[in-house]
Amino acid sequence: MTIPAARTAPFVNESGPGEAPPVRELSDLAVLIGGQGGDGTLTVSDLLGRYFRLKNLYVYMTRNVLSRIRGGHADASIRASREPIAAAKPQVDMLVAFDPEAVEIGMADLVPGGTILYDASVFHSDVPNAVGFPFATLVGSQLGQPIYKNTAAYGAISVMMGFDADLTRSVIESRFKRRSPEALEKNLKALEIGRKAAIDAGIADRYRVLDGDAKDQILTTGNQAVALGFVVAGGRFFAGYPITPATEIMEYLMRYLPPFHGVVRQAEDELAAINMVIGASYAGARAMTSTSGPGLSLMTEGIGHAGTAEIPIVVADCQRVGPSTGEPTRHEQSDLSHLAHLGHGDFPRFILAPGTIDDCFRMTIDAVNLADKWRLPVILLLDQALSQNSVTSTPLSLDGVHVDRGKLLPKDLFDQLTTYKHYLLTEDGISPHVPPGTLGAFAQVTGNEHDEFGHVSVNPVNRVKMMDKRMGKMVHAKAELPPPHLFGDANAKIGLIGFGSTWGPIREAQQVLALKGVPTRFYQARTLWPVPTETLGPFLDSVQVAYVVEHNYAGQFAAMIRETLPQHHAKLRSITKFDGFSFRSPEIVRRVQEA
């Protein structure tokens, strides 16, 4: 690729279409913005998101970045729709390219006749429908710095898409008003540079974006919803170690928790993080950590300790591509097998898998309550797409939120005791308990096998009783674990099973299949461990075939279902994807129709 000399004039019509195409009316549109890390692609996507939200459209935003601060190709996509959406659009309507790679990568997904808008000061494209503006040169020559080129591109997009000029401008103001006055001023100028270039080139109003009615929606990510859920659940202690794609949970909590007597610590490693959480929980705080695959491997030791010492902890695992360092910024759901069996020895744990923003919020509260009540580790299983993609959602509400502290003994009940045993054997496996600092009681905990007082014990009779106590929790708690959500035709003979962010593409695939006369029923698993056989069994009874849709090589959840419901072995099919990207609905539709 030869880079042409810097230009200040647009390339319109040099490579673009001969005649202006008709205005395209869009009720569901997608823009893909690509460039080198540092080109500001995420900013363009953010600005578009703000505009579409002002137009009351539903929004779904993804980002595809490399694990480096600057450089390397990065892209961001934004979808806006008049209907609720929870997945990227299978095809994009407009491609915005700051580097040639963006065109190469994005072309495959461009709708026929879609537009490419590119920075002609960086490269030249001969692709039909490509419109080049020398954004960097234009902005650089007029503002002294080319870095505002992304805002100029936003200006050009706004003209092409027929945006309202005042709203377009107010988006810049809302985004940059908290920065320096200079940043705001330069961005407003850059916006005008981009707008003028597009107007002068005669490409205004190629599209018309229809207004939506999604007024009362919020725009957020799964990670933010988890952080908020933790606060509302009474979570007050968090320790973590930075890791993509989980870090934002820690960053949000650093902002949220201090006013509530909360403590957030960035630990020296994941070993310290999980053990700080264990210590804080022992002391009586509701405590959580978040991590991703590599950190989870290190935390495995601590999770086992919490399981046998009966210390409530919540671990949010935001999955990325594994094993080892894998692909830090890419999407996968391949930690599940590890989580179900993690640690040496047998100990109880629950794995909850939210699929939507509201799930992330509410199931974090569930996770905190369940951990506290049943005194064991609860894993909150997210994936990169759910963690980091920005999605419109109904506002998070406190309706139905409750704090369940299980058998934490209030003072009056404690005072009636004649004997306090921290590991008292009970029918449901939960020992009534008080935190350290309670006058008259001592709490002794250990990861060694222990008797009811917490003294180390290798007595075989005690060992069996204690194992039964702990492992029995997974049976006794089953009715309290988050139930599945079922979608689609109750009489359908084709079943779909999925968890996490596949909720979005599966729901879309269902709609497409229904239009093709193929009814389906979708079982969104929200508890993965223990495997919810009580609801999965009847679901599998009701269908002739069930596709387990998941992002890993081995079909991990399908294998867990086969293991626990072997009678349905022959009905189960796997639809897997492990290339680092989320499913798009046509991939699921095709696999179902191929059969």
Add this chain to the structure above:
Amino acid sequence: MVQSVKPIPSTWCPGCGDFGVLAAVKKAAVEAGVPTHEEVLVGGIGCSGGIHNFLETNGIHALHGRLLAQAVGVKLANPKLTVIAAGGDGDGYAIGMGHFIHAFKKNVSILYIVMNNETYGLTKGQASPTSRIGFEGNVEQPFDAILTALSIPAPNFIARTFSGDPKTMTQVLVEAIRFNRANRGFAFVEDLSPCVTYNDTFKLWRERVVDISKLPGYDATDRKAVFRLCLETMDAGKIPIGVMHRPAETEPASALELKLLPDLVGPAAADIALEPNLAGYDRLLKSLA
């Protein structure tokens, strides 16, 4: 009165140096005015890590090497508790080394006692990070925790004691616990605690220990001078003991828990019921709109 967990008889070998530490911890806690129900002992893995079982107190038997992280979690969740972490040299200086270094940096007001016997006693006498060259085939440089501690310029309390002198040890522990209870920060005490079975150094150490804090003109606030004195003492074939560092009385308390929780009401004491927090939660959720 509720009957709660009682101490069990010690599992240590007769004559073990750890008995000195057990007695000193017991006495020091009383002398420093710690109510037993507000004391939390966090033990590591190894012979010494069982110490909480032999005391009438709250206790965590932590994972190998992770006792400091758990102790920090306890203290930050409830700063009212007096938290004493106690373990061995393998636990603290080998598998737990990362947490050890960071404990000085974090400066949370907990006391960490390392019972250094220069061997892995419980697994039957292997070389540890502090083992002398030649012990069980050790060819690596023995690690010195006091020099390491002194090299981190944080306002910590740092001392080394000897199980053969339980009286001085008790005094040092009382000072360390008081330092913690005044929220002045992290206190580290390494006790030379011989393993009578695999590395009986009682006689050797009694000959070699020099309480440098008793030397004329000694000033435990002068980090540079103490570091030099330690090196000179070691060069002379001796083992320096005594209080190695304490911040000047005039230095304001600056423990991490004070920075994070100025009123010392921590996560465990926070009222987490929905009702009293509604206004705050509402504000947070509305910030998303």
